[in-house]
Amino acid sequence: MRERYIKLIIAVGIIAVVLGVYIYSMAPTASFWDCGELIACSYILGIPHPPGTPLYVMLGRIFSLIPFAREVAFRVNFLTALFGAISSALIYIVVLKLISLQKSTQSFRQRFPFIPHLAGIAGAFSLAFAFSFWDNCVEAEVYTPCVVAALLVIYLALIWRDKVEQGVGDNRIVLFAIYLLFLSAGIHFTPLMILFPLLVFAFMVDRKSILQLHIIELIILFLVIIAVAGLDLVDYFVLFLASPPVAILRIFHSNLLLFIVLVAIFAGYLYYLRSKKKMDSRYVFWGLVLIFLAGTVQFYLLVRSKLGPSINEVNPSTWEDFVSVLKREQYDPMRLYPRKTQFLTEGDYRNFPNSYPAFSLITGYFEQLKFYIRYFLWQWGSASNFDIFYRIGWQAIIGIIPVILGFFGMFTHFRRDKKSWWLVFLCFLIASVGLITYLNLKYSPSDPRSHLRFREVRERDYFYAFSYVFFTIFIGVGVFSFLNWIVPKLKLKRLYTIGVSVLCVIVMVVPIFFNYKGVTRRNNWIPAEYGYNMLVSCRGDKAILFTNGDNDTFPLWFVQEVPNRPSNYDPTFGKNIAVANLSLLNTTWYVKQLKEWGAPISFSLAEIDRLPQGLRGAGNRIFLLKDIMIRDIIATNAGIKLKWPDEYISPAKDFMTKVLDNYKEGMIAVYFATTVDRGENLADVEPYLRLEGLVNRVTSVNSPNQVDVARTQELFDMYKMNSMKDKNVVKDDNTRGLFMNYIASYAALSQEYQRMGRLDMAISTLKRTLAFDIDPTRKVPIYYNLSVYALLGQDYDNAIAYLDSVDALGYQDPDLLVRRGWIYQSQGNYPMAEQAYQNAREMAPNRPEAIQSLVSLYTENMNDTSKAIAILQDWLRRNPRDNNAQQMLQSLQPRR
Numbered sequence: 001m002r003e004r005y006i007k008l009i010i011a012v013g014i015i016a017v018v019l020g021v022y023i024y025s026m027a028p029t030a031s032f033w034d035c036g037e038l039i040a041c042s043y044i045l046g047i048p049h050p051p052g053t054p055l056y057v058m059l060g061r062i063f064s065l066i067p068f069a070r071e072v073a074f075r076v077n078f079l080t081a082l083f084g085a086i087s088s089a090l091i092y093i094v095v096l097k098l099i100s101l102q103k104s105t106q107s108f109r110q111r112f113p114f115i116p117h118l119a120g121i122a123g124a125f126s127l128a129f130a131f132s133f134w135d136n137c138v139e140a141e142v143y144t145p146c147v148v149a150a151l152l153v154i155y156l157a158l159i160w161r162d163k164v165e166q167g168v169g170d171n172r173i174v175l176f177a178i179y180l181l182f183l184s185a186g187i188h189f190t191p192l193m194i195l196f197p198l199l200v201f202a203f204m205v206d207r208k209s210i211l212q213l214h215i216i217e218l219i220i221l222f223l224v225i226i227a228v229a230g231l232d233l234v235d236y237f238v239l240f241l242a243s244p245p246v247a248i249l250r251i252f253h254s255n256l257l258l259f260i261v262l263v264a265i266f267a268g269y270l271y272y273l274r275s276k277k278k279m280d281s282r283y284v285f286w287g288l289v290l291i292f293l294a295g296t297v298q299f300y301l302l303v304r305s306k307l308g309p310s311i312n313e314v315n316p317s318t319w320e321d322f323v324s325v326l327k328r329e330q331y332d333p334m335r336l337y338p339r340k341t342q343f344l345t346e347g348d349y350r351n352f353p354n355s356y357p358a359f360s361l362i363t364g365y366f367e368q369l370k371f372y373i374r375y376f377l378w379q380w381g382s383a384s385n386f387d388i389f390y391r392i393g394w395q396a397i398i399g400i401i402p403v404i405l406g407f408f409g410m411f412t413h414f415r416r417d418k419k420s421w422w423l424v425f426l427c428f429l430i431a432s433v434g435l436i437t438y439l440n441l442k443y444s445p446s447d448p449r450s451h452l453r454f455r456e457v458r459e460r461d462y463f464y465a466f467s468y469v470f471f472t473i474f475i476g477v478g479v480f481s482f483l484n485w486i487v488p489k490l491k492l493k494r495l496y497t498i499g500v501s502v503l504c505v506i507v508m509v510v511p512i513f514f515n516y517k518g519v520t521r522r523n524n525w526i527p528a529e530y531g532y533n534m535l536v537s538c539r540g541d542k543a544i545l546f547t548n549g550d551n552d553t554f555p556l557w558f559v560q561e562v563p564n565r566p567s568n569y570d571p572t573f574g575k576n577i578a579v580a581n582l583s584l585l586n587t588t589w590y591v592k593q594l595k596e597w598g599a600p601i602s603f604s605l606a607e608i609d610r611l612p613q614g615l616r617g618a619g620n621r622i623f624l625l626k627d628i629m630i631r632d633i634i635a636t637n638a639g640i641k642l643k644w645p646d647e648y649i650s651p652a653k654d655f656m657t658k659v660l661d662n663y664k665e666g667m668i669a670v671y672f673a674t675t676v677d678r679g680e681n682l683a684d685v686e687p688y689l690r691l692e693g694l695v696n697r698v699t700s701v702n703s704p705n706q707v708d709v710a711r712t713q714e715l716f717d718m719y720k721m722n723s724m725k726d727k728n729v730v731k732d733d734n735t736r737g738l739f740m741n742y743i744a745s746y747a748a749l750s751q752e753y754q755r756m757g758r759l760d761m762a763i764s765t766l767k768r769t770l771a772f773d774i775d776p777t778r779k780v781p782i783y784y785n786l787s788v789y790a791l792l793g794q795d796y797d798n799a800i801a802y803l804d805s806v807d808a809l810g811y812q813d814p815d816l817l818v819r820r821g822w823i824y825q826s827q828g829n830y831p832m833a834e835q836a837y838q839n840a841r842e843m844a845p846n847r848p849e850a851i852q853s854l855v856s857l858y859t860e861n862m863n864d865t866s867k868a869i870a871i872l873q874d875w876l877r878r879n880p881r882d883n884n885a886q887q888m889l890q891s892l893q894p895r896r
Contacts, residue, residue, distance in 0.1 A: 007096065010117055011089040018088045018128040020510065022137050027521030029073040029528040029564060031139040032551045035460070036527060036558035037311065038140045039064075039076045043562045045572055046311035047301055050325045051242065054300035056142050059486060060428070070569075072562050073503030074527075076140045083144035084137030087469070088128040092120035092153040095476030097158045098424075102416040107429035109482050112494075115483050118501040123476020125134070125508040126402050130379040130468050132461045135519040142188045143462065147469055149184035150191040153177045154427070157198055161205045170284040182294035185242055185779035190466055192241050195435070197426035204419045225261060235327055242326040243295035250323055273791055308596075315589040330587075339364030340442045345453050353453040371444050375461035376432075377403070379468050380511045399514060401507050406471050409478025424473050432467035446733075453720055458734065462824050479504045520730050525566065525723035530738060531555030532566035533719040535574035537693040540669040544578045544599050544633065545695065546585075551738065552675040553855060555582045561726060566720050580633075582681060585626035586613065600636040600668055617649025621680075631684060634698060635659045637666040652684045656702070660688045664726075671695040674741050679753060691748050693719070694741060707752040712745065716768075725771045747785070759793045776809045780816075796827040814844040821853055830861050848882070851875050855888060865892055 030036035034048070036088050041048045042060025062080040064072050099109070099116045109116055109849035127133055136143045150610050156177040163170045175827040177198075184191040203210045226236050240247040252259040270285055314330060324330070342357035342364035343349040357364070381399020383882055414421045441463070443455045483504065538545050545551045560574040561565055565809040567573040578597050584590040595601040602612065615623045628648045635642050640659050642648055645660065674694050676682060682689070689696035690706035693715030699706070723729050724739065733738075745771045753762035766789070769782055783802045790799035803820050806813075821836035834857060851871060858868035870890040876882060 001394060006117070007093065010121065011092055013859045014089045014092055014121065014124045015085045018124070019081060019085035021128070022084055022134075023078070024205055025134075025516065025520040025522050026077050026081055027073070027524055028077075030072055030555060030558040031521055031524070031528050032555070032738075034550065034554065035077075035140040036531070036554035037550075038142070039073045040307075040554075040558045040561040041311050042076050042140070042636075043072055044309055044311065045304060046309040046561075046582075047305055047316065048311070049330050050327055050330050051189065052298070052301045052313075053142050053187055054304075055183065055297050056145065057189075058297075058300065059187075060140070061147065071565065073558070075137070080139065080141050080144050081137050083148050084128070084133065087133075087144055087147040087151060088124040090148065090155065091127045091469075091472055091476060092117075092124040094151060094155050094158070094473055095120040095123040095480075097155060098413065098417070098420055098473065099478055099480050101158075101420055104416055105480075106485055108488070112483075112487070112497060112501075115501055116480060118323070118505055119476050119480035119483070122479040122505045122508045122734045123472050124378065124445065125505065126406075126475045126511075127472040128470065129509065129511040129515060130513045131511070131518060132375070132379060132465045133468060136462055136465060138519060138521050141462075143190070143465055146184055146188045146191045147466065149187075150194055150427075150466065151178055151267075151469070153181050153191070153194060153198070154423065156180075156194055157201055157423065160488045161201075161419070164206050169209075175283065175287055175290055179290040179294050182244065182291050184296060184302075185295070186297035189241060189665065190431075193430050193466065194427050196430065197423050198529075200426060201423040210481070216843075221265065222262070225258065230514060239323065239326050243298040245292045245295045246298060246323065246326060248292075253319065255362070258596075298326060302794060310561060312593065313584075315593065321589070334438060335440060336437065337361070339368065340440050340454060341365075341367040343454050344451060346442075349454060365437075367443070368441060369433075371441070371460075372432060372436050372464060373458075374444075375464055376468070376471075378461060380508075381514060394548050398507065398510050402472075402475050402511075403505075405478035407478070408473040409474040409476070409481055412481035413477045424470055428467055428470035431470055432464060435464060435467070466852050475508070479508075517730055518732070519655075520868075522729070523723065523726065524729050526729070526731070526735055526738070527551075527555040528559060528564050528566045529723055531557075531559035532564075532573075532714075533721075534673065534694055535559055536718060537695040538577050538671050540576075540596065542576050542578075542667060543669040543671060544580055544594075545671045545673060546580045546582055546630070546676060546681075547673045548582055548675045548677065548681075551734070552673050553579055582626050582676065583630050586624055588625070591625070591629055598668075600633055602632055603640065615645060615649050618651040618654075621649075623649045627680065627684070630681075631655060631659075634663075634670055634685065637668050637670055638663050639666060642689065656685050656688065660685065660698075660700060661702065663688070663698065664700075670698040672698070674745060691745060694745055702744060705748070706738070707748050707749075709749065709752050709756070712749050713765075714856045716746070716749070716765075723881060724773075727773070731773050736772075736774050739774050740778070743769045743772060743774070743778075743782070743858055747782075750785070754789060759789050763789050763793075777811060779809060780806055780811050780813075784816065784819070787823070791823055791826065794826075796823055799823045814840040814845065814847060814850060817843065818849050818853055821850075821857070825853075825857055825861060830857060833857055834862075842881070846878070848879075848885075851885070859892065868892055 011259065030039050037048050038053070038056070040046060041057050043064050046060055048057065060076045063075045066075060069075055069078070075477045096116055096119075099105070099119060099188070133144075133147075156173050160170065160173045160177075163173065181191055181195065199210075199215075212582035215252045226233055236247055238252075239250060248259070251262065266288070275336070301316045302319070302322040304706060305312055305315055305322075308317075314321060316325045338349070338352055338357055339361060339776070340349055342359045342361065343352070343355075348355040348358070359367075377399070379399075380402040410425065412422075415422070433888065439460075441456060441460055443449075443452045444459060445455050445457065446459065447455065483497070483501055486492070486500065492500065531551075532550065534545070534547075545556075547556065556574070556577075556579045558564070560577070560579070563569040563571060578594055578599050580594055580599070581590070585594075588608050588611060591601065591603075592605055595603075595605065595608065601608075611625060611628065613625055615628070617623045626636070631642065631648055634824065637647060638659060640662070642659075647655070671692075672682065672685070672689060672695065674691070674696060676696075678686060685698055687702045687704050688699050690701070690708050692708045692711045721742075724742075746765055750762045750766040753759070753765060763786060766782060766786055770779065783806045787799045787802040788800060790796070800820065800823055802821070803816055806816055817836050821833045821840065823892050824833035824836060825832070834854070837850050837854045837857065840847075841854065844850070854871050855868045858864045858871070869889060869892050872885050872892070875885055876889065
């Protein structure tokens with residue numbers, strides 16, 4: 001009893017400590033990527049992107065209603081943090097349980113009863129502060145509740161083993177574990193990865209009972225019947241894992257006879273078990289019932305979708321669409337071969353087998369393994385300190401200690417208790433090597449090899465978070481095994497033993513200091529501010545805003561649907577704007593939702609269903625559905641009817657002539673976010689776009705690089721950017737990339753001021769971009785342009801000062817040295833100009849700019865023709881075919 005209280009107190013203590021760290025580093029609002037969508041869907045009971053995560057949405061809704069913070073997003077983020085802290089406590093409990101199964105260490109545990117607890121705490125903290133897991137715990141994400149479910153099921157499996165070995169097997173534990181596992185699929189499929197390890201573990205613990213259930217034969221029979229009926233085995237397998245009742249109803253819906261056969265088989269199976277008295281059929285019956293009950297959580301998608309929430313992705317309001325979401329048909333099918341890392345570009349991969357891979361299968365697979373190892377080594381040594389592509393800092397030495405202890409624990413665990421070892425190891429293997437093989441990911445976006453262009457849009461370390469979770473179990477066991485070895489080896493006294501044990505725990509806490517900067521979202525309001533700024537840029541009673549992807553769409557949905565600080569908790573803010581995501585605009589369900597909102601779409605709902613996914617148009621251009629809809633929305637808004645299909649796939653010039661040259665804005669203002677790629681997405685409208693802050697408005701004026709100066713200046717004064725400019729807020733690479741959209745708009749406004757002759761406004765506008773925390777090399781063009789403006793205004797001192805700022809960044813470039821020379825030359829400081837040109841010449845001896853500038857300086861300002869001739873002769877010795885230099889030399893020689 002006393003031991004149970006100690007375990008409870010320590011577990012609660014772990015939750016309190018870890019939760020405190022998580023809350024301190026937690027996002028106060030929505031973060032980028034899926035978080036804004038998940039929070040918005042939780043608040044309005046919407047439907048996020050497939051697989052829909054209905055259980056998470058309902059849990060998020062509950063937390064959003066608990067008024068412990070004004071910010072709704074903070075409440076939903078807290079849900080993730082809480083489950084993350086509970087996961088850490090479960091690691092402690094599982095490690096403690098595994099250590100107790102090691103009979104060979106019993107005397108050591110009796111002598112030092114505190115060591116198993118400290119080992120469990122070490123394992124808990126190694127998970128809590130691992131990079132990817134911590135990163136998932138400080139924002140709204142689906143993974144931490146799944147981790148709790150998986151760890152709880154593993155712990156229940158270990159408890160069940162105890163009961164079986166004591167001869168008092170309790171099948172209620174099995175029933176609850178099965179229910180919990182299938183229920184967790186309502187959040188994400190990842191917990192189902194442990195099904196196979198659980199089956200292997202159960203077979204090793206109680207082989208006779210498992211064989212009596214004839215599970216393998218039953219599965220084989222089920223698959224045979226599905227195959228004979230001509231149904232897709234993979235589809236039904238995925239569907240069954242997502243929701244067993246939906247899978248069975250799907251069979252009933254498609255083939256009544258097959259459904260009756262299956263019901264008869266299961267009924268006969270239960271009767272067989274009962275008649276042979278091989279196992280109490282009641283438990284099997286209730287197991288099936290619980291599996292079916294757990295799967296009913298998915299029906300939320302079907303029911304809620306019919307009510308038309310404002311976020312209703314894929315619109316699974318019909319049975320077929322509902323099944324399609326559960327089967328994830330919206331995503332490309334998984335292909336184990338070829339490996340995506342065998343190809344340099346996406347086009348090459350899509351064209352396989354017509355295109356030949358750049359690398360062999362083994363090389364491609366090795367690249368994916370290499371990235372997993374890279375992510376794995378991030379966890380306790382920080383991505384910035386331990387990166388096999390860039391550098392390994394001294395901090396990595398400490399970060400490698402948990403890894404060594406984990407593998408040591410893996411080794412000693414196998415020797416001392418093989419049954420539980422297989423359970424944890426198989427979970428780790430499937431969550432690492434298994435997922436590497438199944439997911440078949442592209443190259444990492446941070447891969448330094450620039451020729452590898454087939455890349456993921458973001459780092460995918462979080463995909464493998466479950467493998468890090470299972471490895472921390474081995475870390476906890478490894479700490480115990482290390483102490484079990486070192487204490488007797490060195491004959492340590494109790495005080496020293498306590499000291500070494502505590503040191504092991506401290507080592508697991510040290511990653512806090514390494515990883516904090518990479519994971520913290522403290523006081524980071526940037527995504528919500530960005531969503532607000534984008535929406536406030538669109539004026540009019542109604543507007544439609546075309547966006548590019550997740551990070552310029554989900555923050556906007558969040559601001560529209562959830563009360564938040566940037567919008568002053570106004571529930572109506574932004575509701576007059578339809579956010580038209582171009583990726584989703586390739587789907588008919590999304591086009592219909594935009595039409596129902598009031599977007600100017602000429603097609604009827606029935607016609608939209610019949611629209612093709614793509615058409616080949618003029619110049620062999622492929623027009624996707626989104627391209628067709630862009631044309632239709634703009635034309636319909638102007639009251640112009642396009643002929644189907646000819647004028648939807650005509651050359652861009654013809655569309656511009658018919659629609660945009662005569663464009664008269666209708667009831668709805670049409671905008672494109674500045675994040676939209678200036679490629680085919682804007683091919684039909686680009687010359688007619690006018691910049692207004694962070695958006696481009698469609699106009700009737702054909703003039704490239706238009707800027708509405710008054711409106712853009714008004715918006716910049718209106719935008720909320722406090723968090724963006726707060727130096728205490730940590731910004732990641734993704735956020736810094738977002739800042740470039742602001743900087744590009746500031747730069748465009750600055751250039752417009754310069755064209756208007758308002759150099760003071762051009763300089764003050766461009767200087768505002770220096771407040772953004774971006775990579776220093778990206779500040780170089782800002783300082784360069786500031787120097788240009790200062791030179792135009794004959795402000796030579798500041799022109800030089802801006803170039804000095806570039807030097808302070810450690811950036812060296814011959815063009816900047818030539819620019820510096822021009823400034824000195826304009827100022828009349830010829831010796832300094834000569835020095836600058838000479839420096840540029842030494843830095844880039846084969847570039848002509850410095851040579852031309854030196855010749856100009858010597859002949860026009862310093863009256864030293866001999867130096868000019870010497871410079872040209874030296875140049876021509878290395879570049880004898882330079883006709884311009886020869887002509888200049890000939891013109892100078894008679895003047896000697």
